[in-house]
Amino acid sequence: MPKRRSLLPLVIGLILFSLSRTGVLREEMMKGFSLSLLFPFQKAFSYFYREIRSLFEDYVFLLNVKEENKRLKRELERLKMENVLLREEKREAERLRRLLELKEAIKFKVIVARLIGESPDPQSRTFYIDKGSLEGIKKGMAVITPEGIVGKVLFTGPKSSLILPIIERGASLSVMLEDSGTRGILEGQGERCLLRYLPPEEPIREGERVLTTGLDGVYPKGFPVGYIRRIIKKSGALFLEAEVEPSVRFERLEEVMVIKEG
């Protein structure tokens, strides 16, 4: 029965999809379990990747640029190497200092976590951090950086969590404009965000900062989200829309903070 056998995955897929949509299936438990399976491999690969990248960025490339200076003495090479390592440490210290500053400035209990990977689905922008339920992280907690709002916790495993960034489709949060105080709903669009339900009579300008309102019960009030890149006026529409550029540079994200208690 080869044909019936080939149909089996499709039938299982259909059942799985239907069950997860109707809420019968405990998606959270299954995803949590898969996160715990993935964690040790991801952590190990992530560690090796960081080490290799650091070596390439700071040493190999530097050597390539200065290939013509081969006559330099060994002592100079050693000092260069030292310098390179110190520079990497300085960069890391700078990032951590900014996180610490923010941690001290805000009145929340936070957990600092490191990114260990992204979703293997190229159409998804979710990513993994190296802290999970054992550290007290729970589904729905807000994730921030000194630059602004990153997103929220989607699923947790014991030692890692999956984060839904604000740019991911399906992500939404309540926001307001810094100058006018106009409120709207920010929705993820994949790479950028779309600010919706803006009253057309409100004075909105491009470049204006977008902050959280705190009304959604997830994100703290007054945190930067991004700035208005373009105002979209659709003829016949009741509300204005605006394209928002997030203040967090998601492609360069390395450490984040999860707000544990507000």
Add this chain to the structure above:
Amino acid sequence: MRRDGLFLLTGWFYLVIFSVLRGILGSEFLFDPLMVMVIYGVWKGYSPEAILLLVLAGDLLGGGALGIQTLSKTSMALILQGLLSLTRLSFLWVFPMVLAFSYLGFLFQELLGRLASFWFFRFPSFKLALFTALSSLLIFPLNDYIFEKLRPLYVKKLP
């Protein structure tokens, strides 16, 4: 059984590597390793159960609604299987085959996502399908090499 297990393990390994290295590819050069492995699996005649388990792993590790990847990728696998039962395709067909099935798969995934989460519909990026097809030109021979080297693990020696 062992052959399927090895296929599953290799596919899972690719997913983990891709998950960690995705950052360096940037949004411009992304590809879908799961789709490549599904097409490879069908092309080389791996069991539907092994393909299903691999897709399920991808589904569980991704951030989307559970079942979307399973449904979209297994349906592509089924269509491809039907096509391959009619005619045997050579390696020359890998690129157009992966390109077409990737794009169809992404389109179906998009429709399912729209159905599940009420997203706005948007046509999937052609570039994503293109890079998936390009990556298959590397992954297919690499898989062939790996499975050839590991053949003694799952093929019994004749007395």
